[in-house]
Amino acid sequence: MSRATTPAADVAMQALRQRMDGMDARGPRFWRALEELADDAHWRDTLHTALPQLAALAPMDRRRFIKLLGASLALAGLAACSSPPQEQLVPWLRQPEGMAADTARFYASALACAGDVCGVLVETHMGRPTKIEGNPAHPASLGGSAPALQAAVLELWDPDRSQTPLHRGVAATWDELFGELATLSTAEGRGLRVLSGAIVSPTLAAQRDALLQKFPGARWHQYEAAGQGQTLAGTALAFGTPLQPIHHFDKARRIVALDANFLGSMPGRLAYARAFAQQRKPPQMNRLYAVEPTPSLTGAMADHCWPLAHHEVGAFARQLAGLLGVGSAAGAGVDEKLARAVADDLLAHKGQSLVLAGETQPPPVHALAHLLNQALGNIGHTVDYIAPTETADSADSLASLCTAMNAGEVGTLLVLDANPAYDAPADLPFAQAMTKVPRRIHLGLYRDETAHLCDWHLPMAHALESWSDLRAWDGTVSIVQPLIEPLYAGRSMHQLLAAMLGQPTDIRALLQTRWHPDDDESWNRSLREGLIADSATTPAKPPAIDAGFLAAPTLPPASPAEFELLFRPDPTLWDGRYANNGWLQELPKPLSQLTWGNAALISPALAAERKLANGDVVELRVGDRQLRAPVWIMPGQAARSVTVHLGHGRRHAGHVGDGVGFDAYGLRSHAAPWREGGLQMHATGERIELAATQHHHAMEGRAPVRAGTLAEYLQNAKFLQPEEPATPPSLYPPKPPGEYAWGMAIDLNACIGCKGCTIACQAENNIPIVGADQVKRGREMHWIRVDRYYEGSAHAPYTHHQPVPCMHCEHAPCEVVCPVGATVHDAEGLNLQVYNRCVGTRFCSNNCPYKVRRFNFLQYADVKTESLKAQRNPDVSVRNRGVMEKCTYCIQRIETAHIAADRDDRKIADGEIVTACQAACPTQAITFGNIADPDSAVSHAKASPLDYSLLAELNTRPRTSYGAHLRNPNPALGDDA
Numbered sequence: 001m002s003r004a005t006t007p008a009a010d011v012a013m014q015a016l017r018q019r020m021d022g023m024d025a026r027g028p029r030f031w032r033a034l035e036e037l038a039d040d041a042h043w044r045d046t047l048h049t050a051l052p053q054l055a056a057l058a059p060m061d062r063r064r065f066i067k068l069l070g071a072s073l074a075l076a077g078l079a080a081c082s083s084p085p086q087e088q089l090v091p092w093l094r095q096p097e098g099m100a101a102d103t104a105r106f107y108a109s110a111l112a113c114a115g116d117v118c119g120v121l122v123e124t125h126m127g128r129p130t131k132i133e134g135n136p137a138h139p140a141s142l143g144g145s146a147p148a149l150q151a152a153v154l155e156l157w158d159p160d161r162s163q164t165p166l167h168r169g170v171a172a173t174w175d176e177l178f179g180e181l182a183t184l185s186t187a188e189g190r191g192l193r194v195l196s197g198a199i200v201s202p203t204l205a206a207q208r209d210a211l212l213q214k215f216p217g218a219r220w221h222q223y224e225a226a227g228q229g230q231t232l233a234g235t236a237l238a239f240g241t242p243l244q245p246i247h248h249f250d251k252a253r254r255i256v257a258l259d260a261n262f263l264g265s266m267p268g269r270l271a272y273a274r275a276f277a278q279q280r281k282p283p284q285m286n287r288l289y290a291v292e293p294t295p296s297l298t299g300a301m302a303d304h305c306w307p308l309a310h311h312e313v314g315a316f317a318r319q320l321a322g323l324l325g326v327g328s329a330a331g332a333g334v335d336e337k338l339a340r341a342v343a344d345d346l347l348a349h350k351g352q353s354l355v356l357a358g359e360t361q362p363p364p365v366h367a368l369a370h371l372l373n374q375a376l377g378n379i380g381h382t383v384d385y386i387a388p389t390e391t392a393d394s395a396d397s398l399a400s401l402c403t404a405m406n407a408g409e410v411g412t413l414l415v416l417d418a419n420p421a422y423d424a425p426a427d428l429p430f431a432q433a434m435t436k437v438p439r440r441i442h443l444g445l446y447r448d449e450t451a452h453l454c455d456w457h458l459p460m461a462h463a464l465e466s467w468s469d470l471r472a473w474d475g476t477v478s479i480v481q482p483l484i485e486p487l488y489a490g491r492s493m494h495q496l497l498a499a500m501l502g503q504p505t506d507i508r509a510l511l512q513t514r515w516h517p518d519d520d521e522s523w524n525r526s527l528r529e530g531l532i533a534d535s536a537t538t539p540a541k542p543p544a545i546d547a548g549f550l551a552a553p554t555l556p557p558a559s560p561a562e563f564e565l566l567f568r569p570d571p572t573l574w575d576g577r578y579a580n581n582g583w584l585q586e587l588p589k590p591l592s593q594l595t596w597g598n599a600a601l602i603s604p605a606l607a608a609e610r611k612l613a614n615g616d617v618v619e620l621r622v623g624d625r626q627l628r629a630p631v632w633i634m635p636g637q638a639a640r641s642v643t644v645h646l647g648h649g650r651r652h653a654g655h656v657g658d659g660v661g662f663d664a665y666g667l668r669s670h671a672a673p674w675r676e677g678g679l680q681m682h683a684t685g686e687r688i689e690l691a692a693t694q695h696h697h698a699m700e701g702r703a704p705v706r707a708g709t710l711a712e713y714l715q716n717a718k719f720l721q722p723e724e725p726a727t728p729p730s731l732y733p734p735k736p737p738g739e740y741a742w743g744m745a746i747d748l749n750a751c752i753g754c755k756g757c758t759i760a761c762q763a764e765n766n767i768p769i770v771g772a773d774q775v776k777r778g779r780e781m782h783w784i785r786v787d788r789y790y791e792g793s794a795h796a797p798y799t800h801h802q803p804v805p806c807m808h809c810e811h812a813p814c815e816v817v818c819p820v821g822a823t824v825h826d827a828e829g830l831n832l833q834v835y836n837r838c839v840g841t842r843f844c845s846n847n848c849p850y851k852v853r854r855f856n857f858l859q860y861a862d863v864k865t866e867s868l869k870a871q872r873n874p875d876v877s878v879r880n881r882g883v884m885e886k887c888t889y890c891i892q893r894i895e896t897a898h899i900a901a902d903r904d905d906r907k908i909a910d911g912e913i914v915t916a917c918q919a920a921c922p923t924q925a926i927t928f929g930n931i932a933d934p935d936s937a938v939s940h941a942k943a944s945p946l947d948y949s950l951l952a953e954l955n956t957r958p959r960t961s962y963g964a965h966l967r968n969p970n971p972a973l974g975d976d977a
């Protein structure tokens, strides 16, 4: 790491430290960065004079740039024009007869993604999967989707995927492998160990059982670096048996999240987000209390969020239990007055409240949450329990495998779609133990760290190329169906196991036999809908809770001065499996806005105490393990908690993911996977520049967010509207009224900041990635960004998310300055960009107050490699260097609707056009439609007293408007709680 010279950052931090000394000093009401809160003059000057978009074209690392382009895009020599699937695929719902060949087709399927299982609809063009949407009929997605779901289509076309079986690095065949495995039968599988991730496929679980029956000497291990082990252990502690809680946020009026990121990382998160957001519509709003050591999407939506150290979360739960009369209030959590106010609020909503703990908390905290729910009468109302859908062992299973390998008891190790050589805890030297196994076989999408240590590496078929079944978090069985023949010589896990079992490898037939034997009609319906109807697990009345666990401390007591190190799955890369996905690497992480790498997140107080600025490199040491990491100052972080995200620092991810960030697994232990005490942290004097977007597209000190409280709204619903007229007079001629006038409304009250909209837009509109160097210059190409604003103190701020697409201004400032008429309005109010007219002056971008135009400074889009041609949406142009581009409100979808309406001689119906961002949004925060129709959903949204236009004072008359953000704080806590 080299030291970058950033004098401005030094000065800003000095100013901030001066303000932080008082800790109560405040800058502007809404702020995005600590420098802004500090109102540092030097930083302001820097921002003005060095706006990233205006920075000179500086020399760049050509090798890195070429590498990135090649990595995301190159698929030279491979069969991009694969044949259509050979098997019969049944389109979702009704397929119109006589559909033209270039018409997109949608197929229902399901994907396991980032610890969750979601139903999806996959869009294909002439047999090529190009886009993924949530399946509205599936309970886990309800039509919404998450960034990793959207990005699965890029993974399918990733040229770095393994393409052929390799034996000791030399191309081999599957038959050669099976010939070698035949010797297993004679030995009844003695010495055979299989390692997989959590099994959420009923058919895979059955194959596992059959394998263990056929090979009685074999053992099967499961390991997930970011699994649900503590959640299940928590229910086992409370009820005596592991159960999976199912939360009903639609019925919960008061919610307490104990380090529980149910909007960001919990299984069922998309459904939870929808139900939660629907209870945030004034005049009825739920109330969310959150305590957490590191900021999460859930804490960011809370009406009250208190940063507490990891062990203090358990203490707070005990405090609540004491106040609710189900335990003794031992240990300090939060201020007694605050805890009592929360307890009273819960008691006033018995049967309508919900307490939940996050996976990273230890089992006793989970058990306490269940006990609190029992005491509040919530069980059976706001929370149910079902048999667990996944059969994951804990890290203990990995530890026993390590022990067996070290003892020479393992003759054959078969690793199925897992990467323990990378993601095993540091105190389980898995890679070292593997070398003692004579025969090592790896099946996976990539030749990753584990594959490099194996004799055999087998390419795995992608989920979009395979048959399977998966159970969603509520038990619903979803059918995974292939959208395309395997691009390479890949086979699925099912096929490999079937071959080992001597069974037919027709997995489709296996699935039909399992779910709809001899019933083609039901089977075809399940394929169309993507799930087995009524297959959700029926909740059972759980046993009474044994409160004996209360006698044990939640964690060994920690000294208040002790630093703790927290591990979290990365918000976009999860446990590292998506590290080679350029879309996810470049997606700014929710809250930190970091791209292309990770950092040690520290509190503003700790930064002030240690005199650290963003990018300063520290050494983190736990016991005898240490690593170096740049720091990032996170408002809302608990004072002495340091958070690192897993999933970075890959050594064999592929061209995109190799060497990005640092590998936090190097500090993790299997006994304490989420929290280590006794952290030592020392500054090294080095600094690196992180690729963060939080300073980009700043609004020159204007206030883009409007926010208030439910109480203020109930007093005067228009309390956030300015007194001056909403539409000042203008010299521009009025736009002629037409049949259609497209507009968008974005509800900040519903937006949880997940950034599903950003990735959906990227996938739909062929938006390229640009790499870390270009992001540092402010040249990221996303057409819809999600700005994050803070309000209040740096210690515990309120957070506001604001998605910003093009405003499609009726009086567009960009249009009047274009010398060649490349940006123009159409008759329906769209502000359009004519790419082949654009000569790249960038005047339009300079004149756009919303900073939503994106310029191709370099040839970001690879127009040569076949894989990208196959992945791209054929309805959207690919832009070249020197061209400005921007959000079009998905004009290709508008035109498709026009064609359909013209064909049927009718008007476009309300809701018929759904933009990509709108479709992806799990909380339905985005509404799009015809504002010329007073009865349209978007007109109703814009009629809300909370609706406002961004920078309305500029009289640009944007077609995109926002619903102001309301909170529902507890009046008993006052404004400062």
Ligand code: SF4
Pocket (backbone or CB within 6 Å): 750, 751, 752, 753, 754, 755, 756, 757, 758, 786, 801, 803, 917, 920, 921, 922, 923, 924, 925, 926
């Ligand atoms: S608007 Fe975008 S960031 Fe906000 S909730 Fe919807 S998808 Fe997520």
